[in-house]
């Protein structure tokens with residue numbers, strides 16, 4: 204056998220392995236530049252493995268990933284939709300991939316033009332004219348907008364307005380961003396219809412209010428029908444309205460938040476605009492704001508004048524929120540998606556996202572409890588029935604059983620306002636056959652749960668690791684390949 208030995212790098216970090224000094228030929232070469240005390244006496248004790256075996260090792264590891272490119276991924280609120288391959292092909296073009304963020308504006312006119320047009324497209328889609336492409340994620344977009352809000356309040360001589368109202372169904376990043384930006388959070392109740400409780404809102408408005416953060420469609424998958432009135436009330440009270448646009452894929456091309464009276468919002472390009480989520484990144488969370496807030500946006504902004512495209516700092520900018528000009532390669536993919544679909548195509552995205560979610564809801568509502576069982580937007584929340592709960596079946600059991608049946612579970616135990624929530628978002632890119640497969644699996648699990656099937660508590664049994672103590676796994680993770 205003709206093995207080409209390749210050192211397996213991660214083995215070097217095995218516990219118990221130590222680097223020792225090496226006296227061999229390499230020592231002389233290395234000695235040219237390194238202090239003697241830093242040189243090895245012996246080659247590193249790295250295991251050797253054939254290139255082909257190494258390739259197999261990494262290929263097999265990569266196949267253990269559950270990914271949108273391999274299976275259905277109905278993770279509610281996360282919008283795990285297809286990342287078009289054409290975006291990847293465009294992003295890998297050397298003309299884009301070899302750009303450097305420190306190049307002079309004159310050398311990167313094409314890239315600046317693309318960013319300028321993307322800003323204009325996002326402004327058009329949201330009805331909010333001023334856009335920054337800087338923030339690296341939805342959560343950073345929230346923080347950026349709230350920092351702009353603070354700057355605006357200070358300019359209005361209203362620094363004591365420190366309270367931001369947030370519905371209790373909101374994503375955890377909303378209160379977290381609020382606190383980071385130096386505001387206090389006051390929670391708003393969700394009414395029995397799954398929408399923001401208007402009486403609660405009215406009772407909490409006052410001169411201490413800086414603004415409201417609202418997600419629309421909300422995290423229950425419902426459109427906040429009173430949004431225009433909500434905005435009016437907050438404005439009358441002297442505050443501004445921030446919209447968490449994580450669920451914009453349900454309304455893109457159909458409605459413009461600027462028309463509801465929204466002042467600021469973020470977009471998760473890795474949701475609505477099809478860019479990859481990555482492993483916790485690379486994200487992109489541009490924010491769009493009203494004209495009067497433009498001057499507070501982060502620096503630099505791409506602007507156009509008679510000599511072309513250039514970077515400029517808004518007059519009262521809050522400064523930088525990240526390095527360079529934003530996550531450019533993600534912006535490029537989002538731009539490609541928008542241009543390929545056009546306004547009509549984007550509208551169809553929203554229509555099909557809503558259609559797919561309602562198809563699932565209607566097929567499953569006879570088997571599961573669907574607490575808000577009207578027309579939903581792009582996602583809906585279900586939960587176990589009373590009978591299932593009496594059989595000791597919890598949402599966690601359902602999620603684990605889905606894994607056993609080959610599906611990534613939907614989002615579970617969120618939103619917090621629905622106990623034992625199972626929130627599924629099929630996205631617009633899945634076909635009927637895929638949805639039918641998932642429906643079948645969910646119906647099968649519902650039958651098992653009604654029977655109180657013991658197997659539900661043991662699932663998944665066909666995965667390398669079955670149930671783990673999840674709290675301990677977070678606090679005391681075993682990250683070492685050889686830990687066993």
Ligand SMILES: Cc1ncc(COP(=O)(O)O)c(C=O)c1O
Nearest residue numbers: 280340341342374376449471486
């Ligand atoms: C409703 C909502 N808001 C905010 C966020 C935060 O977005 P990001 O993960 O891009 O920071 C998410 C993420 O899933 C979300 O679902």
